[in-house]
Amino acid sequence: MAEVLEFRVPTGNGRTLLVLGLETDVSEHALYLAFSAFGPLYSMRIHRNAPVAGPGFYALVKFYSTRDANRAQCACNRQCLFQKSPLKVSICTRQRPFPQQVLTLHSYKCQELANHYLGFNGWSSRLITLQNISGFEEEENKEEEVRTSPRSQCLKYLCIQELIIPQHGIRTRGAGVAEPHVDASQEFLMAANRAQKLAAQRALSDAFQKILLVVLENGKVAVEYSSPQEDPIDCLTEEELKGLIQVTDLSLSQPNPEGEEEVLSEESMY
Template identity: 40%
Template sequence: MDPEVDIIEFQVPVENNKTLFIWDIQPSFTEAFIYERLWSVFSSFGPLYLLKVCPNAAVARPGFYALVKFYSAVQASKAQRSTDKRTLFQSTPVKVQLSTKRNNPHSNPHNIKPLSHSRCQELANHCLGFNGWCTRILTLKELSSDPEDDQGRSQEEKTLRYGCLVELSFPQHTPATSRGVAVVEETYNNTGPEICGQKHSKLRRWVRDKAVVQAFSTVLVIMLGNGKVLIEVREDRDQLQPEDNPEGEIQVNEVSWSDLNPEQEEEDWELTVS
């Protein structure tokens, strides 16, 4: 593959070639100052998923180290070559290397986590522009709950379940489209119409965002060396197509409310430098 071809996916980057480890940062600066300067330097190479600054361990000499995660391996490589052994914002050079995460024997390499809804939006806007993509709700409706789910619950408890089907399209890359589907539910104490209205509004928003995330999960942004951007949608057997669902019915596995927090993206800091 052409080394100038860059492929970006809408998923949490975990690959070693997308992660930079920076050390030999002088102790004379505050963490906030270091964070601001490093963000300015490394975001100039491409969008960042993560930047963290930490003080050195007590057994080491005073100073700081940092972790930077790119969405793109090409951009991470360019950043490493351009910043290693450079002074950047201080009087002495820093060291910048690709990092190697320790293997976790219990981890599943195929368990890739999608980006949160807000991060999908940020990455799409960066790569495609604010007018380069749009979403359309095909179906958004309240679903009837299973009577067996209500067995053993008090009369004050109520279960809400919503389903949503959305279409993600790219006006400048027609006919590239992707569909996403989600079902969410929550059980709460039915204390009045105001609380019920708030729950309905919250679930409608969350199921829509979850469906958009699912639609983005099959999208590849291909950035060529000449500046041209291409969109490719991977085939997904679970993705609904018009001929599969002519009545707009939602047929997916249930997703519990506790699974929907997009900010629960845990970071593994057990890193060694290659």
């Protein structure tokens, strides 16, 4: 059977393993190597046992793929792996009492996932535009901001990137907005540079959100474009898109669910 993977933070208990019986001198690197052999990991966290459980540690290992998590559980349960005593590995089955929010995946995580399933040369990104749109705000909003926060100013950058997956004939675009408030004590140029990079990272992440990976049982991967019909960013030509940005504020609002990311190049090939 095929499994569909999205470029989003994985949810669902079937993707998370509970690893019990880690010894006190456990190596995080050894744990990562043991489980990443079954597929890409979204996260891995090691915790100290509760006092009543005695010395030692346990870990929560989250995969993107349910199939990879099941394979890892079957292969690693009651095995010593990297230590003298065997581990107890089980799939987390506890259900949360409330629905989990679907969060976008950071751009560097998107790249890791794409590199694993598509290969380092299987995709590329291209910068279409990166513009300072701070001046699009209405004057009265600016005056209000000055009155309420006289020692700070607002930057707003918009970036649009194109994601290309040539083997599957897919091209899609993503938009990212960064709007940090710059304190008077901060270096303006440094803050502007950081805002540009953050907007570029968010744009790449947004482009990946429109892509679905269909992983077949034999390991082959198909790629599908999944986006609302008549997406204006994908439908417009580059000239039309740049002209639209110049005359209006797109009012794009994007969450930053897990903190800010490191720098990405404007154009990269993987």
